[in-house]
Amino acid sequence: MIGSGRRSADALHFPDVAELADPLLEVKDLVTSFRTTRGTVHAVDGVSLTVDRGRTLGVVGESGSGKTVLSRSIMGLLPARDVVRGGTVHFAGHELTAMEPAQLRQVWGAQMSMIFQDPMTALNPVVRIGRQITESLRLHLQMDRKEATATAVELLRSVGIPSPEERIRWYPFQLSGGMRQRVMIAIALACAPRLVLADEPTTGLDVTVQAQILDLLAAMQQERHMAVILVTHDLGVVAKRADDIAVMYAGRIVERAPTRTLFAHTRMPYTRALMDSIPRLADPSGTRLKAIGGRPPDLIHPPKGCRFAPRCPYVQAKCREADPPLRTAGSGDHLFACWFPLVDGVPTGTAADQAAVSITSTPSTPAEVPAP
């Protein structure tokens, strides 16, 4: 059911998935800043990444790390005013950052789509779910009403919604949170896009429903050979579902590696700290969690040197002075930005300071004004 999406004279040409060259998506030095009354917020600050056809990239970071702005910047879903943009987004042979809104509309939904975090606010509450699915089918694939409705029923069935012929006439409020997220997925997948950006698709859902939704997304991805960027704050969510993981901190990628490498040979202390903060079922009850003290930095005035330095248990003088570049270790596919990267959980560098350090478990949150 892959259509070409051609509609008008200046229609963009997108080759079939099989004919596409890798990488499907290539982001270079992407910068997104917002001008606010308090100053310029450097939300995404020089991010480069690639995603191949049919692969899954996990983007992991805390609130305020810039991961949502990154996915919106890739899509081109940014406000028109008070935004400073830089860098390039190369997708399936096209440069998205140079596109006019009319051209972008041919990309959105048809070639690249997004699954949002909150399905209640992302769905239109006063439009039946059937019409919300058929909208893009009729626009991009020029289906007639009957054909689009039949396709929508099939889509709802494929995302596991029981009696879809009936549900197609329902409104979002009549569905549970998990069902709404399934509808969101059906909408995002309707025109068989090559890339799906899923921004915290399961945050706010029960763990049981989360597992179902992620399994569904993986099955649809397999079936349709889609690439997926899975954005989340929880490393547990991407551990078994992403081919590669990029960890973001304060607007930058601080570590990037194939998933197994990232977990087995974590180099960046921030990644380690994120892993350690997750409560594990196998730990005895009452095990104290290793929390990361403090909060992510203010993106208006990011700290000098390594941005994680103020919270890093292994911080040394150099970290506060110089900004560590994203560099490779051994094999070229493992990148990290750290002066004293971990080896088997222990930082390299001068041994003297390291005997005493341990991850702070007591939070000491300063009550400063958070970024809006």
Add this chain to the structure above:
Amino acid sequence: MTPPTPEHASGAGPEVMLQVERLVVEFRSGKRRVQAVSDVSFEVRTGETLGLVGESGCGKTTTGRALVQIQPATSGTVRFEGQDLGRLSGRELRRARTRIQMIFQDPISSLNPRRRIRDIVAEPLAIWGTGSASERAQQVRSMLESVGIDPDAAGDRRPQEFSGGQCQRISIARALMAKPRLLICDEPVSALDVSVQAQILNLLADLKAEFGLTMVFIAHDLAVVKNVSDRVAVMYLGKLVELAESDALYHSPAHPYTQALMASIPEPDPEHVSEHEPLTGELPSPLDPPSGCRFRTRCPYAQDRCASEEPLLREVAPGHQVACHFPLGRPVPVPERAAATV
């Protein structure tokens, strides 16, 4: 096996702070009635943390609200330190509630956006006219410090200037101002990032020790609940299906639902292989619950008897209760878990 009479009076055993007996909470849905909580009995022992876990719609939040009588019980009793909360007058109930406080899921919307932090936290004292203005201010300061908020920097600000994690700290400070004995936490960390979640969970553990609190911790994530709780009660569609000490529940879950809940937790380990299938399907409508065992429609081991006869909560091991006709095997040794994760 639900005991019809309270047994907390009989000297032996741990002291019981809260005794819930045959609690039923009904809501009206048009002309029909929905039982959100259906004949639930349990106790909360002094000094412990009892976890209450289950999916959305299982009645865990309604149960929590019924404990504080925000939600009146349709039938059944909630006894707090021997006092039947359902029989108290409005005035008596409000006085009793100073000893039972609650914190909520959404930390930002549970704080009044137009008030200053110091006034929000001082409110419980202001309501009861406790102490002089300067004494109150002093107590607010020390409580904010206890929860990791700088009173000088934060006191005059309003909730929207704080992150979700900080708002949750402020909510906790407010709840503790009344010097409660029992703190009911309703999904206190499910709206927070994992990193902030760890901070709040550690904070709750510290405050529990500092103020000698007893806690009821309600959440949908069993890994979180197990981490903070001494005992865990698992709810499904308004019913209590299993209750055990946390580690016993993890090592030998007796109810298939508990096992499925554990299997759906995402492990931050790409090599981890789950031994059990995660749950499929959705919670059935509480308007029309399945006959017999309510879990049978999603249970991989369901048999004919499960449809015809409702399983009652019974003890399978000391302190380990389960409502299932075919509870999962005798406590088995943990199978090759150590070998599986290299």
